[in-house]
Amino acid sequence: MLRPRLIPCLLIQDGGLVKTTKFKDAKYVGDPINAVRIxxxxxxDELVVLDIDATVHRVEPNYERIAHLAAECRMPLCYGGGIKTAEQAKRITALGVEKVAISSAALENPQLIAEMAAEIGSQSVVVVLDVKKKLLSKHYEVWTHNGKHNTKRSPLDVIAEVQAQGAGEVVINFIEHEGTMKGMPLDAIKMFKAACRVPFTVMGGAGSLDDLGDVVAENGLLGVAAGSLFVFKGPYRAVLINYPTQAQKREKIYGRCHVQK
Known part of the structure; x- marks a missing residue:
């Protein structure tokens, strides 16, 4: 039976696990390998690991670290950060990673998506779009390089483009909600999901299982990713790696999956 996917998203900076708020103020929260084991x-259900240094500093993916993560991980693993070529993507999947995520590279060179799909299969190519509303507007734009560069492109246009190139999954990350734990933008999620013909995942703003359940109730089968929710606990954001039990998922998430799209 197909079910919504609840996905922890781990950010790596300077080799450590960090958590940001609106892509800023990175707080160290521990060792990535230890988090994977927990x-x-x-x-x-799945794990996303993003190296937020690699693209900004234009460095190669850290293959040794990726190999360690893949060796430890017993769930499907998606890795992103610094990937610029299909050859790099192939090398990463050869280490045991199921999906490879690209962001700025997909905007700069859309043909890369097709090249990666030819090398590793469309189902393993994930495009992550970091989006933020235009000032004094309801319309969103796609940003890259950890929210520092505005492409001034509509996410809907980019979604259509990356699907045409062969992306197997689209992830939307809401910059203004990221790390706030104040809820997710339900109307925007519904709009972006309606534009997707491939598996779709959203992240940014989840502060409780009810927040994830709200997204599922509106959109049915999709991936819902979170960072702070799964690494912090309580109002003072004490570091505690956590994840719902099967019973909690049945109560808070699966039972609300009424929309099948």
């Missing part, structure tokens, strides 16, 4: 024990 999520293994808690039987997470």
């Amino acid at each position: 999520f293994n024990e808690k039987e997470a």
Whole structure:
């Protein structure tokens, strides 16, 4: 039976696990390998790991680190950061990573998506779009390089483009909601999901299982990713790696999956 996916998203900076708020103020929260082991024990549906240094500093993916993460991970793993070529993507999947995520590279060179799909299969190519509303507007634009560069492109146009090139999954990350734990923008999520013909994942703003359940109730089968929700606990954001039990998922998430799209 197909079910919504609840996905922890881990950010790596300077080799450590960090959590940001609106793409700023990175707080160190621990060792990435230790976090992977805990999520293994808690039987997470999937795991996303993003190296937020690699693209900004224009460095190669850290293959040694990726190999360690893949060796430890007992769930499907998606890795992103610094990937610029289909050859790099192929090398990463050869290490045991199921999906490879690109962001700025997909905007700069859309043909890369098709090249990666030819090398590793469309189902393994994930395009992450970081989006933010235009000033004094309801319309969103796509940003890159950790929210520092505005492409001034509509996410809807980019979604259509990357799907045409062969992307197997689209992830929308809401910059203004990221790390705030104040809820997710339901209307925008519904609009972007309606434009997707491929598996769709959203992240940014989840502060409770009810927030994730709200997204599922509106949109049915999709991936819902979160960072702060799965690494912090309580109003003072104490560091605690956590993930819902199967019983909690049935109560808060699966039972609300009424829309099948």
